[in-house]
Amino acid sequence: MDTIAAWIWNPFFSLIYIEIGILFLLITRGLSLREPFVMFWRIRSQKTQEGGNEHHISHMTALGAALASSVGVGNLAGVGTAIHLGGPGAMFWLWVSAIVGGSFQMCSAYLAVRHGPKDVHSIHYATPMSYLVKFVGHSWPMLAPILAGLILFYGMVSANLIQANSVSRALANELGSSDIWVAITLFVTVSAVIVGGVKSIVRFSAIIGPWVTALFVACGLLILILNPLATLKSLQTIFQAAFHPYAMGGGVAGYTVMQAMQFGVARGVFTHFSGLGIAPFYQSANDDHPAVGAHLAALVPLIDSLLVCSITGLVVLDLGDWQQFTGAYLTATAFQTGLGDGGRWVLFLCLGVFAYTTIISWAHFSERCYHYLGGRRVIAFRWTFAGVTFCGPFMPVSFIWSMADVVISLMIMVHLVPMIYIVIKTLPEMLADLRSPVFRQ
Numbered sequence: 001m002d003t004i005a006a007w008i009w010n011p012f013f014s015l016i017y018i019e020i021g022i023l024f025l026l027i028t029r030g031l032s033l034r035e036p037f038v039m040f041w042r043i044r045s046q047k048t049q050e051g052g053n054e055h056h057i058s059h060m061t062a063l064g065a066a067l068a069s070s071v072g073v074g075n076l077a078g079v080g081t082a083i084h085l086g087g088p089g090a091m092f093w094l095w096v097s098a099i100v101g102g103s104f105q106m107c108s109a110y111l112a113v114r115h116g117p118k119d120v121h122s123i124h125y126a127t128p129m130s131y132l133v134k135f136v137g138h139s140w141p142m143l144a145p146i147l148a149g150l151i152l153f154y155g156m157v158s159a160n161l162i163q164a165n166s167v168s169r170a171l172a173n174e175l176g177s178s179d180i181w182v183a184i185t186l187f188v189t190v191s192a193v194i195v196g197g198v199k200s201i202v203r204f205s206a207i208i209g210p211w212v213t214a215l216f217v218a219c220g221l222l223i224l225i226l227n228p229l230a231t232l233k234s235l236q237t238i239f240q241a242a243f244h245p246y247a248m249g250g251g252v253a254g255y256t257v258m259q260a261m262q263f264g265v266a267r268g269v270f271t272h273f274s275g276l277g278i279a280p281f282y283q284s285a286n287d288d289h290p291a292v293g294a295h296l297a298a299l300v301p302l303i304d305s306l307l308v309c310s311i312t313g314l315v316v317l318d319l320g321d322w323q324q325f326t327g328a329y330l331t332a333t334a335f336q337t338g339l340g341d342g343g344r345w346v347l348f349l350c351l352g353v354f355a356y357t358t359i360i361s362w363a364h365f366s367e368r369c370y371h372y373l374g375g376r377r378v379i380a381f382r383w384t385f386a387g388v389t390f391c392g393p394f395m396p397v398s399f400i401w402s403m404a405d406v407v408i409s410l411m412i413m414v415h416l417v418p419m420i421y422i423v424i425k426t427l428p429e430m431l432a433d434l435r436s437p438v439f440r441q
Contacts, residue, residue: 001300002398005405011258013044013409014093014265015273018276020416021100027427031434036299039292048357057198061206062282063296068209068402069282069361070304074355075273076347079312083086084326086263088234088256089097089241093264094271098305101274102298104416105283107423110294110430120288123372126285128277135422143418147277148369154276155366156388158404163355164392165400170351176293181395186393189356191386194363195379201364202282205357213308216350220311223338225320234317259297269408271309273332276408277415281365292432350432359389 027034043059056064082090108128116130124130129144136143168182193200224231240246247254269275279300284295312331316322320334328351335343365383370381423430 001402005287005402005409008409009262009266009405011262012262017269017412017416018093018096018438019098020420021275022098024103024423025100027423028103028107028434029431031295032106032298033099033302034385035434036102036106036295036302039295040299043210043292043296047356052213057080057202057282059283059286059288059292059296061202061408062285062293063299064206064210065202065361066279066282066297066300067213067303068205068354068357069278069365070272070300071162071209071213071308072271072359073328073351074267074359075304075308075312075354076331076351077166078267078270079309080264080269080316080322080330081326083313083322084318084330085240086260087246088237089243089246089257089260090264090267091238091310091317092242094268094305094309094313097265097268098272098301098309100272101226101269101272101301101305104275104419105300106294106298107419107430108277108298108415109279109283110290110343110434111422111426112284112362113288113290113293114285114429114433116280120285121329123280125143126282127368127372128280129372130280131422132415132418135425136418140418142167143414145373147411148372149209149412150407150414151277152366152369152373154404154407154411155362156385158400159362160359160385160388161392161395162404163359164389165395165397166328167352167355168393169397170332180191183390183393186356186359187386187390190359190389191383193360194367194382195384198364198367201360205361206298208353209357210374211307212350212353215221215346217307217311219335219339219343220315220348223315223343224311224318226338230318231314231349234314237317238313249382257432266405268305268309268404269412270404272304274301275416276411278365289433306421386417 016258037043040063051359052149079091079094082094086093111131112126112128112131116126117124124133127148129148132144132147164183167186172179189378192202212426237246242260243257245256246260254335279297283297314329315334315338318334319337320330322330325333328347332344332347335347339346363382366385367378367381371378375381
């Protein structure tokens, strides 16, 4: 599986992802970079209600839940892995993936509201399958079911197992805890929330996710402020290594530009999930003007990667032995160097909460796809999902990370390629809506 993942996520595939993103940025006039923050400040004080149906989610709640689903193990462990394998330049390409990824999120959320059904009981409501069926369903009728199957598999297996496994490995290294106790704890806590349905998932994620994210950001910024010269040097190194080979020294082979691009983009997509089609599940679950959810969806990768991942990467480059270590352990040692034992404990607290909120969010995404594919035994599905979480601590870590990379690449191909046609076909209407004065009032 490692070989397959490395073959797929070669620099050429990473470059194609970036090129498609640049195309989306250009044809949408860069709206995914110019409008999201304006939209956030406009609606942040609005007291919108969730609605009577469990699938209707207010915009601010959806934003909080979407951030909780994106900020996870990838931000803490994945960034360290990207730097270890691709060198400091990987951070630059991770940023690029987030910048272009915002346009994917924006277009996906917009299409699901504008061209999706208004009936909350429809299997297409607030899903990427809605616009695939409408625009390419006649020519490629299997695309929507394939995408649903991939999202279901990724959420049920890859995302679920990786988050659970990472928490278990971190606690085992830190506290010497047994995998069985971590597995039992995760099974109980995950099932306690997801069995209650989407409202339980959204409420929990939207409440706890932003607060823990703020704690991590505050601690990370404190470390960077206490080490200003090292931080400036790390930023300089990132930009230099992004376009020039980076030598490790001591006669050891260095890092190439292609390595930086490959691992930066791959780990970037793993953190913000842009282009996979998951934005509509939260941000399109409303009947408001489609531009509102679209712009807030574009905000998610910007916060996730340009803020949270940047802090992780800079702390690791400032204080971590990134050439020797990798993953969550690398990030934990860097935080411990910066803030003492308290920094290490904050890191593991954030890792546990981020992993948990990601698991329960993907439980919702997977359930919607399960329902779309004809599944009806919802409660049984939720208990099965929790059962897979129980298995996470016992799985080989290398295999499940590689499997996740393979599935993500398939989701990108199945979702993004037809989206190019759909976005170009609907572009005049989309631009008019996204720049409409209706939601500026």
